[in-house]
Amino acid sequence: MSTDADIDPRMAPAIVHRILVVEDDADTASFLKTLLEREKYEVTVAKDGGQAHSMFVMKKPDFVILDLILPGESGFEVCDRLKTLERFVPVLILTAIELDDAKNLAARVGADAYMTKPFDPDELLLQIKQTAQEVWLRSRAEDSDAADNKPVRFACKCGKRFKVSRQHRGKTLTCPNCGEPVLVPRHD
Amino acid sequence: MHSLIVQTGKHKGKKIVLPDKEVIIGRDETSFIRMTSTDVSRQHCSLTPTAKGLLVRDLGSQNGTIVNRVRIEVETLLQPGDLLQIGPIQFELAGARPAKAAGAIDDDIFGWLSEGDTATEIPNSSDTTIVKASQLSPAPQAEHKTKFKSLAEEARDIIRRHRESLGEK
Numbered sequence: 001m002s003t004d005a006d007i008d009p010r011m012a013p014a015i016v017h018r019i020l021v022v023e024d025d026a027d028t029a030s031f032l033k034t035l036l037e038r039e040k041y042e043v044t045v046a047k048d049g050g051q052a053h054s055m056f057v058m059k060k061p062d063f064v065i066l067d068l069i070l071p072g073e074s075g076f077e078v079c080d081r082l083k084t085l086e087r088f089v090p091v092l093i094l095t096a097i098e099l100d101d102a103k104n105l106a107a108r109v110g111a112d113a114y115m116t117k118p119f120d121p122d123e124l125l126l127q128i129k130q131t132a133q134e135v136w137l138r139s140r141a142e143d144s145d146a147a148d149n150k151p152v153r154f155a156c157k158c159g160k161r162f163k164v165s166r167q168h169r170g171k172t173l174t175c176p177n178c179g180e181p182v183l184v185p186r187h188d
Numbered sequence: 189m190h191s192l193i194v195q196t197g198k199h200k201g202k203k204i205v206l207p208d209k210e211v212i213i214g215r216d217e218t219s220f221i222r223m224t225s226t227d228v229s230r231q232h233c234s235l236t237p238t239a240k241g242l243l244v245r246d247l248g249s250q251n252g253t254i255v256n257r258v259r260i261e262v263e264t265l266l267q268p269g270d271l272l273q274i275g276p277i278q279f280e281l282a283g284a285r286p287a288k289a290a291g292a293i294d295d296d297i298f299g300w301l302s303e304g305d306t307a308t309e310i311p312n313s314s315d316t317t318i319v320k321a322s323q324l325s326p327a328p329q330a331e332h333k334t335k336f337k338s339l340a341e342e343a344r345d346i347i348r349r350h351r352e353s354l355g356e357k
Binding site for chain 2: 097102157180
């Protein structure tokens, strides 16, 4: 078990050490690895969703850079899975897809930032720091909300509304009204 | 075997036993439950018995099929106690409601629901009167979900459109 994960986030500043890069293109992955290692980040590369999931569990990265077009499972699904495991590990989408629908879906599966390729390396490095900071601040804000015990409110597509405890964010429940699965939203 | 209990009009209280196959409700003479109101489409909706409950599918009706006071956009599973409104008539799916709550969702998940939000409240609460502006934000998400069956399908659609847009350039 990692001891880092046990550190109270309120005590730790948003400093990124380990980055997981999920990228199937070898050239891009190699470029990112070199760029990030030069900045003293510890980098792990995964080529698909399966590897990303294993690396995420084993290496416990504190930041994820995720491509959307991957062999097999898409980056959207990978993001969804990773965010279900760890809501406050920032995920930055780095993709060639510029469609607004892609940005919306990325936000819905919990992605914290979205950058399109080709990218400016300096901009990426800045974005990593900014995103980590934002997610860290959000985790603190949610902590204080949690202290107030504010429930999460959301609705099923059938119209049935729910109010559940914050600890269930990112989980799926079965709507008692229509029997369809409903995701407890990760963000308000 | 499912049955519907008429909740409104002169047939109020009447129980309609549904066969163990898909049936159509509508104005058409061939409908299993035939309704003469012009608010009802010729083939209004279909009811299919499944192991999990009674599946309601709107067949493109003019005025919609309403389940628990909400117009359905997708196939919807009815559980005992659920209300089905077609034109002027409201039906209730017969059966014991508490059994539904225990069967439909895990005990664990059921425990998540805060007091006052449990399924047993559905028939008493009108959705139109309770919705507040602050609760409307999930609506766009719901729209997306009705178009796609799963996240994977929506993701594939986006990637396909991205590739098509590259092809056009």
